[in-house]
Amino acid sequence: MNDEHEMLADDTPRYLPVHVPRKKKLSRSDDDRIFLGLCGGIGERFNVEPTLVRILFILSILIGGWGLLLYVFAAMLIPKSSINTITNVKEQISIRRINSKILLGGTLMLVGFFFTFNIYGIIQYFTFVGIPPTTFWSFVIIGSGVFIFTRSAEYPQMIPCKSFQREQSNRRIAGVCGGLAFYLNVDTNMCRMLWIIFSFVTLGVGLVLYLILWLMLPQKELLNE
């Protein structure tokens, strides 16, 4: 046994260099982040879509607000990643835009849920981490003010398009909302939904306006044509 061991020691190195991939440490993502990068970090570590983690966190705020507190504590404990996984600037900008959409959509949903509960009288059962809802909302508003102030400089300015045309590639009916969204540099779906609500409220004035714009506006040519 001993001889055998010595022979092994003579011919081959004792510890073979086996390339086992090192387990990624759980850290806060610097590339894919909205607030502190915790959801992005969890997504990267467990190979899950970060959006799903974010949606879970947003929904957890409704359960007494404890999810928000958990987020803050976890962010304090988990260190920030020092490695930038995404080096491509275009990809970084794209991720930031998607993240800002998630933030906007999530905030709208949260506010919507809260006031829907208020309509049905369920809100009286909700307290946020033991504090009353109005106090919670005041902190949310102050936080969003601080967030806008600190983060707005990071988002690059977009150069808007020069003319209002009907979109050919991004359209549902005639591409009017797609064209308007492109001209205003806003989310197309939001533009469409607002147009539908506007048409509904004004008993079809929006629909008539849509038809007029369909006739008046030129159609944008496709890029590959």
Add this chain to the structure above:
Amino acid sequence: MNRIRTILVSAGLIFVGLFILAVDYNFYEIDYKSVLEYLFLFWGVVLVLTSMNDNSRGLLFLGSLIFMAGIVLLVINEFEILNPLKIVLPSVLLSFGAAFFLLFVQNHKEKVFLFTSIILFGISILLIVLLKDHQLYNIANRVSFLILEFWPILLTLIGLGVMLNRNYR
């Protein structure tokens, strides 16, 4: 984002948060609505003035809508109107008309915005002057009332739409 706009918008939000806290803890008593209307006017002016020069058309449109909403709130709260619901529909049309008109002011080449705003102004004036007792007008006001009642559900749907449509254009 324009630096001045960022400072003013975020300062406004921080002020609102602090104000709600102060009212909540009984530092002073004041009606939320009266502060909200002036804040809407303030944000509207800030967004319109700062977006006019730096090509932020989305914010210009939003700013003009917020400003008009502030005016409507001011009229409803400060003046005695027998039936405030009657002014909802013309206000919506006037607000959107004003927003489209400002888009034309920002870019004179887009005559389509001027045309759209004229149509909207025309319909709202028509509703106020000619069709004020028409059945259709009453139905429209009832629909507007429903929207005002159930706006949180619409807000949730819009949020869901923005979240699901994540791919950039």
